[in-house]
Amino acid sequence: MRTSENTIFIPGATSGIGLALAIRLHDAGNTVIVGGRRAELLDEISKLHPGLDTVQIDTADAASIASxxxxxxxxxxxxxxxxxMAGIMRVEDWTSPxxxxxxxxxxxTTNLLGPIRLIGAFIEHLRAQPDATIMTVSSGLAFAPLGVTPTYNASKAAVHMLSESIRLQLxxxxxxxxxxxxxxxxxGLLPGQENSSFAMPLDEFVDEVMMILAEQPHATEIQVExxxxxxxxxxxxDYDHVVATLNRLDPHAGA
Incomplete structure (x- = not known):
């Protein structure tokens, strides 16, 4: 993926990684459209970052995605x-329904059906472009589970395999x-994650992502160290060690 002269839609970018990446991509010379559910957040983003366009979208709602x-x-x-980009992470107790x-x-619905529906809504248009990219967003937890978030882990593992599969078809x-x-x-993916010593500072993460995109334009997986x-x-x-370390270090280590 080239890092400039694109027109990029990022649903789920009103905060966190999505917003930070939207701002950085815009600053790199791209037209960027931020999508989100809450009109007041979109209005605030437009005021603070006048170069960003915005559109209201609920990625958990098929009709909203189509519109x-x-x-x-x-x-x-x-x-x-x-x-x-849009995704949610929830702590679950699987000892009872x-x-x-x-x-x-x-x-x-949000983490798996959302990307599927988004790709379905845009694939025909993207295929008509001379140079197009679909960037999916999985997680390190697609490959090693955090015990308190089973469905999040599973949804991101599914996004990984979905990405692998549609890459073959396209x-x-x-x-x-x-x-x-x-x-x-x-x-803010999980409560308290903004201050987690286990978590990577947001600016450092986005810096490294932008560096990887620039230096490895043909990479299929964007992986910071x-x-x-x-x-x-x-x-x-050392999978067992990874799982044990992950769950011992921080019970709310979102990704």
């Missing part, structure tokens, strides 16, 4: 990058599929 896609494409017919079922369904098209794999980053401990535990043969 927003029509709006974005109409306003930005040269759109060539979709970043499926009341402790996890409703939450698990919500996580799957190999002979103009659309590239790349997968951003964050480690724990100091955002901090995520490799989780990503390659099984390949290194």
């Amino acid at each position: 927003a896609a029509q709006d974005v494409i109409a306003r930005h017919p040269d759109l060539n990058v979709l970043v499926t 009341a402790g996890f079922l409703g939450t698990a369904e919500e996580v799957v 190999a002979d098209t103009t659309v590239r599929v790349i997968e951003l794999q964050p480690p724990a980053v100091r955002t 901090n995520v490799k401990f989780l990503r390659y535990g099984e390949a290194r043969g």
Whole structure:
């Protein structure tokens, strides 16, 4: 993926990694459209960052995705990058259905159905572009589980395999599929994560992501150094140690 002269839609970018990446991509010379559910947050972003365009979208709602896609494409017919950023992380108690079922369904709807529906809404348009990219967002927890967030882990593992699979199907098209794999980053994904000593500072994470995009334009997995401990535990043969360390260090180490 080139780092400038793109038109990029990032739903789920009103805070955290999404917003930080949107600002950095805009500063690098891209047209960036930020998507989010809350109109007041979008208005605030427009005021603070007048170069960013915004659109209201609820990625847990199929009709909202379809409507927003029509709006974005109409306003930005040269759109060539979709970043499926939106996601939620919830702590669950799987010792009884009341402790996890409703939450698990919500996580799957947002974290898995959301990207599937987004890609479905934009794929025809992206395939018509001479150079297009779909950036999915998984997690280090796709490769090593945090015990308190089972469905989040599973949803991100599914996003990883989805990315691998659609990359194969789109190999002979103009659309590239790349997968951003964050480690724990100091955002509000889980309560208290902004101050977690285990989590990576947000600015450092985005700095490294932008460096990787610039230096490795053909990379299919965007991996900062901090995520490799989780990503390659099984390949290194120390998976059990990785899982034990992850769950001992920080019970709310979101990623």
